[in-house]
Amino acid sequence: MNLHLTRRYRFSASHRLHSSALDEQENRRIYGKCNNPYGHGHNYVVEVAVSGPVDPATGMIANLGELDAFVHNEVIEPFDHTYLNVQVPEFHDHVPTTENLCIEIFRRLRAFPRARLERVRLEETGLNSFEFRGELPAGSQGTRP
Amino acid sequence: MVYLTRKIEFSASHLYHNPAFSAEENRRVFGKCNNPHGHGHNYVLEVTVAGDPDPRTGMVLDLKELKEILQREVTDRMDHRFLNYEVPELSGQIPTCENIAAVIWRLLEPKITRGALHRVRLYETPDLFVDCYGDGQGVAHGAGKPAGERR
Numbered sequence: 526m527n528l529h530l531t532r533r534y535r536f537s538a539s540h541r542l543h544s545s546a547l548d549e550q551e552n553r554r555i556y557g558k559c560n561n562p563y564g565h566g567h568n569y570v571v572e573v574a575v576s577g578p579v580d581p582a583t584g585m586i587a588n589l590g591e592l593d594a595f596v597h598n599e600v601i602e603p604f605d606h607t608y609l610n611v612q613v614p615e616f617h618d619h620v621p622t623t624e625n626l627c628i629e630i631f632r633r634l635r636a637f638p639r640a641r642l643e644r645v646r647l648e649e650t651g652l653n654s655f656e657f658r659g660e661l662p663a664g665s666q667g668t669r670p
Numbered sequence: 671m672v673y674l675t676r677k678i679e680f681s682a683s684h685l686y687h688n689p690a691f692s693a694e695e696n697r698r699v700f701g702k703c704n705n706p707h708g709h710g711h712n713y714v715l716e717v718t719v720a721g722d723p724d725p726r727t728g729m730v731l732d733l734k735e736l737k738e739i740l741q742r743e744v745t746d747r748m749d750h751r752f753l754n755y756e757v758p759e760l761s762g763q764i765p766t767c768e769n770i771a772a773v774i775w776r777l778l779e780p781k782i783t784r785g786a787l788h789r790v791r792l793y794e795t796p797d798l799f800v801d802c803y804g805d806g807q808g809v810a811h812g813a814g815k816p817a818g819e820r821r
């Protein structure tokens with residue numbers, strides 16, 4: 526049986542979309558309101574899907590307490606109530622779009638030792654979401670998974 | 671190919687307990703879910719059937735027929751039941767979301783005769799759900815590590 530277990534988590538953070546590869550005018554044109562120099566925030570929702578055999582002794586793919594603790598340590602604690610551009614080292618010279626944030630979360634969670642990470646889905650607002658399954662196109666500038 | 675999804679809800683209680691574990695081990699592994707009196711959830715089940723619409727009716731399958739199958743196979747069996755004691759298909763298993771989703775897949779798969787069962791998604795709470803694709807690869811596969819590296 527091919528089974529995926531998905532758990533939803535939340536964190537709130539601010540960011541500013543600004544690329545050092547673009548000039549001021551181009552940054553404003555491309556990122557619009559998201560280029561506001563003071564930054565702005567979102568309530569992010571992260572969906573983490575893992576797969577693997579169901580342990581007959583527990584009926585579980587992975588112990589939820591272990592998954593929760595791992596996600597909390599790797600993602601929620603370092604990201605919640607922070608300014609991502611400044612307080613998350615991976616975004617010092619990398620635009621914290623929700624695409625890149627989704628890839629970075631996948632990179633941090635793929636080391637979960639108890640099951641295989643299938644998918645990270647990140648909602649920036651209730652109206653837009655991004656999903657990453659571990660594959661980047663060749664030559665991509667995204668955060669390496 | 672069109673994917674059609676129907677949603678139902680059922681409420682049931684369960685408890686997690688492995689008789690092969692000591693009392694202390696049961697409490698450690700299963701936590702609050704080991705409460706011997708059980709506890710309950712409002713489960714939400716999404717059943718997705720894949721197929722091509724019949725050119726005469728425009729339907730993959732008749733939703734009314736799917737509704738009746740879900741009523742008979744799932745609601746009548748599981749709604750307002752104590753899953754450990756009242757659902758024979760789960761006997762000898764811990765009634766986790768994983769195992770319930772797999773049981774529902776096995777119950778539904780042979781009953782869907784138009785189109786093919788693609789996915790069973792079972793929500794235990796809005797923040798916890800399991801997708802079952804049977805023995806198929808599902809939509810989220812083909813990414814990440816090759817199958818040989820799976821645990």
